[in-house]
Amino acid sequence: MAVVVVESPAKAKTINKYLGSNYTVLASFGHVRDLPAKDGSVDTDHDFDMKWEVSPDSKKHLKAISDALASDDELILATDPDREGEAISWHLEQALASKIKSKKVSRVTFNAITKSAITEAMKHPRQVDEALVDAYLARRALDYLVGFNLSPVLWRKLPGARSAGRVQSVCLRLVVEREMEIEAFHAREYWTVSAVLVSPRGQEYTARLTVLGGRKLDKFDIATATDAEMAVQAVTSRDLTVKSVEAKPATRNPYPPFMTSTLQQEASRKYGMGAKATMQAAQRLYEAGYITYMRTDGIDMAPEAIAAARSEIASRFGDRYVPASPRIYKNKAKNAQEAHECIRPTDMSLSPDRLKVSDDQARLYELIWKRTIASQMAGAVMERTTVDIASKDMQVELRATGQVITFDGFLKVYDQGRDDDDDDDGARLPQLMQGEPAQKKTIEPEQHFTQPPPRYTEATLVKRMEELGIGRPSTYASILTTIVDRGYVRKDKNRLIPEDTGRLVTAFLSNYFRRYVEYDFTADLEEQLDDISAGSRDYKDVLARFWRAFSEALGETSELRISDVLDKIDEVLAPHLYPPRADGSDPRICPVCHQGRLHLKTARSGGAFIGCGNYPECRYTRPISSPEGEEASALDGKVLGQDEGLDVTLRVGRFGPYVQKGEPTEDMPKPPRASIPKAWPPETVDLEKALALLNLPRQIGMHPEDGTPVETSIGRFGPYVKHNSTYANLASVDEVFEIGMNRAVEVLAQKLARGPGRGAAAKPLKELGEHPDGGPVQVMPGRYGPYVKWGKINATLPKEMDPEAVTLEEALPLIAAKAGKKSTRKPAAKKAAAPKTATKKPPAKKAATKKPAAKKATAPKTTAKKAASKPAKGTPDNGPDNGDVIEG
Secondary structure, three states: EEEEEOHHHHHHHHHHHHHHHOOOEEEEOOOOHHHHHEEOOOOOOOOOOOOOEEEEHHHHHHHHHHHHHHOOOOEOOOOOOOOHHHHHHHHHHHHHHHHOOEEEEEEOOOEOOOOOHHHHHOOOOOOOHHHHHHHHHHHHHHHHHHHHHHHHHHHHHHOOOOOOOOOOHHHHHHHHHHHHHHHHHHEEEEEEEEEEEEEEOOOOOEEEEEEEOOEOOOOOOOOOOOHHHHHHHHHHOEEEEEEEEEEEEEEEEOOOOOOOHHHHHHHHHHHOOOOHHHHHHHHHHOOOOOOOOOOOOOOOHHHHHHHHHHHHHHHHHHHHHHHOOOOOOOOOOOOOOOOOOOOOEEEEEOOOHHOOOOOOHHHHHHHHHHHHHHHHHOOOOEEEEEEEEEEEEEEEEEEHHHHHHHHHHHHHHOOOOOOOOOOOOOOOOOOOOOOOOOEEEEEEEEEEEEEOOOOOOOOOOOOOHHOOOOOOOOOHHHHHHHHHHHOEEEEEEEEEEHHHHHHHHHHHHHHHOHHHOOHHHHHHEEEHHHHHHHOOOOOHHHHHHHHHHHHHHHHHHHHHHHHHHHHHHHHHHHHHOOOOOOOOOOOOOOOOOOEEEEEEEEEOOEEEEEOOOOOOOOOOEEOOOOHHHHHHHHHEEEEEEOOOEEEEEEEOOOOOEEEEEOOOOOOOOOEEEOOOOOOOOHHHHHHHHHHHHHOOOOEEEOOOOOOOOEEEEEEEEEEEEEEEEEEEEOOOOHHHHHHOOOHHHHHHHHHHHHHHOOOOOOOOOOOEEEOOOOEEEEEOOOOOOEEEOOOOOOEEEEOOOOOOOOOOHHHHHHHHHHHHHHHHHHHHHHHHOOOHHHHHHHHHHHHHOOHHHHHHOOOOOOOHHHHHHHOOOOOOOOOOOOOOOOOO
């Protein structure tokens, strides 16, 4: 008998079906140990000794494994086939050391949860790979040292900043710098001239002017409307003939199968799925045995999988769609290091229409199945035609391009999405012959302006990080989620826009810790971690070199004053904070008093704002991102109209623009107010929009199932629809005011189907009936397995009890036992809480004397080492950058 340990109960359940009764399969529920969030967890004075702590939740999982090992002779560690999985196995081995001294311990890995893959893996056990564990220890220590030491510096020197992570800070810099490029961009005007021409057979086609005055046109040669009109006249005044017709065959080959980054990019392009949602759906597909492991940057495919794909292509589409030889793919991405396969279906014959899973999983599986099948199909064959049309004097020349697909090949199944709208394939052209006339039907000039670089989407940001060698397959999703959750970046229509706090953090780090947010430095550190995993570099040497330089940088900031930091950031961000005014006046002069200069300041509550230096005589303030100068002054107090006899005004406050109804009075000291969503430019807000905001929450109607209200509003986490205790996010602010009952019910149902989240009520797995004392008894899904619920009593179901088959008679003893335990705990809790006896007062007094010590711990330190001590407020970002979430 052997105990097999995997990460999640869903994975354990699937594997248990394949292994049979000789194995006990248990879940560790992810990592069982972590570094405590306190000073000294990585001891830089003692060879980077790391102090691990078993989490309270993990203790019961370790006990379950220990109990199983009491009667079994072997422990098989079967966690995921990557560094993080290797680390979890190592932690389990360390945490269970006293229980496994006389047991056989081995490690197995499989890339897919299928019977054949698991059976084969069991034939080839090995020991935990120490090199992979060392790479994990190095990454974990680096993330702790940066997060735990840099975050307190941010708190003390930059009020309002939350924390800094080793890789997240570099990712944030990418987003901020792209926004600065956009703001610094100056559009340039240019024109093009196109003509609709008619062939002798009466067929129309479009051609673009490419030669004027006998000279080939560059992009900006037609710079003004006058130039364009002259070009139109030049074409209009000449007869045109077909100068040449050139047709060339072309072939398009399929895309390689998915790896983690390309799957996240394509899911974002095609479905608007964020990286986190993509990985959660992929993990469930993997645990159910439908796809191979989803954290990889390998794009090669196992020979048997290639053969299965080619067979499926032949049976579905015919032999002509199967290339003569299999397609072999190799990754060219910088720092690709994962050894396992691409992401592909485990069964090529399982088409998407036969899979019964949730919507997100179904869409993702269809994407993976199509991409995998297409990757082994024949290329598409097409004919690209270029036609040049010229005047007899050769002063004017136009060009028409077109493309015809003669064999669709892999395009029959799949074509990759685009990050932009450019489409240079062209349309199909009519039959044209050299020397024949081209009759002019219309000639139109068109004005254009150069466009700034686009904001990053999750897809393009992951692509850029991959190009730079920043992060790894398991880290992309958590990095993107972190910078959004911290309020450094917001998503608007799938585009990533830096918030003011994100700009401040990036400006601070770029000036005082520049080396640690450099792209090359971060990529080089990733390469060093790869070397550690390959066994060619010692991880403690890497840590020592890093810490030596990093602690010096920390020490250099110890004497910095907040005013110095603000002045420096004020200078760096000046183009953003004080853009030029239309009248040419100094953008730093206060628009209200016209005397004081504007400066970056900090609020008592944290955060930063722009304020007049003539304070307190002038109390002008505005948020960092708001209409500038006189525009801000003009908007503040603007009357939008009246409602119920009260003025509805637009205001600009320290925390952004808002609308207000009426003024403070004795009867109404706080008049109704509502913040203006960031998606709405303040200057576009009229009376109708203002009243819509002031009247939130908006009641859509009564839910058809229970007759209770369904409402929409805008909350801290964005627009949402609410029914009872279920909250479901909406795609945009506009949907708050437009969504109807049918769509609202659909959105709420989708949220419930995904399971409980923030504010969402879990859906019972089964209704068992009424308890003898009244009230329903239900079987509920839980994070650590199903349980029986009656009122406030939750009783965990034993492992051997099937939640679908449990009866009311079986549930009642479990509830009774749990209720008995609860009742025995109550007196003890009451006794501990009662502060009535005289003997309890001295300890209370003694506890009060500890407060000054806590204060002392938060005082700014003067050395790099002391800067590492834990501040009183918040918890620093000392967690790993990859932050794999093990779904259970």
